[in-house]
Amino acid sequence: MEAINFVIVGYGGMGSYHANGIMPTEGERINLVGIYDVSEKRQTVAVEAGLKSYDSLAAVLADQTIEAILIATPNDYHKAIAIQALEAGKQVVCEKPVAMNTAELDEILAVAKSTGNVFMVHQNRRWDPDFLVIRDIYQKQKIGDVFQIESRVQGANGIPGDWRHLKAHGGGMLLDWGVHLLDQLLWLVNSPIKKVSVDFSYILGDEVDDGFISYFTFENGIRAIVEVGTTNYTKLPRWYVKGTTGTAKIDDWDLSGEVVIATGRTDVLSPKPIQAGVGLTKTMAPPSEDATEKLAIKPVEANFVPFYQNFYEVVRKGATPIIKNDEVRAVLALIDQLFQEAGIH
């Protein structure tokens, strides 16, 4: 089947990562023809990389040889570009966050529905190796029934770039990393949320959040903490997940960490009291050696195809999208709810 001819709209950091890092791995399926970027500097970079540089979005949309576009502009432009592209008959991949809020997304989805064109959002961290390990542990009940999930990303570099500092462009960390962590959480737990609360951080003095800590209780009883920080000079584990028979701690994207489970042996000695600080404790003493064992943390293959392969199959063969628009909407609706909880509109 024929490759899909693509144009990238917004050839900045992520646009060029699609061009150089993701699309080339899809060889025969995706044919990147060119870009459109408002910045002359980025246009020059594209031409030097052998890509066609279009001088307007209208020129991209008028080009009948182009079947699909990727939107990788700042967040506030996603809606207008997506709607124009869908109306022009293009298939659309859009970077996350799909839009500034659910009202905007609903406008896009209505046009996708009326035109019948594909609209798919690049919520790519469903493919992250650390997430796949946690998903495997969760689904196979390797630590028993999971009852607590803590998912964090923390750095010390503040809010990056320029537009991410500004509310008008959809800046801030909830609309940035928050999308990924919430998408992973909702996809993993797949139960309605009963209760939420959130604390936003404004340590750096920006008009948008430089991080947040959010708390969720799902109807199935699972509790979760999702945290993004940009003011953390040393960090907590990427994942800390508790189950009824074990605990998983994945420290980083490199899969360092440990998964410890109870052996269930009944003949083991009970832990001995230990000196702790200036006191004595049995409660906090390590379990006796035979009471627990460590599971090896090995990379887990995704049992779903890569993003652009899926996009290709959706467009060419009517396959089911891995990232469904109602899931994308649920993440954005949750983000809206967190902003509302904090009185931010």
Ligand code: NAD
């Ligand atoms: P960036 O600032 O590096 O790049 C944005 C580019 O868009 C710039 O080159 C800018 O000149 C161009 N641009 C601005 N307005 C435009 C317009 N109206 N039409 C065409 N081009 C325009 O930003 P980025 O970090 O690449 O982020 C872009 C998008 O990608 C954001 O939505 C961001 O959230 C998303 N993103 C996703 C991931 C991911 O892992 N999925 C990672 C990073 C960024």
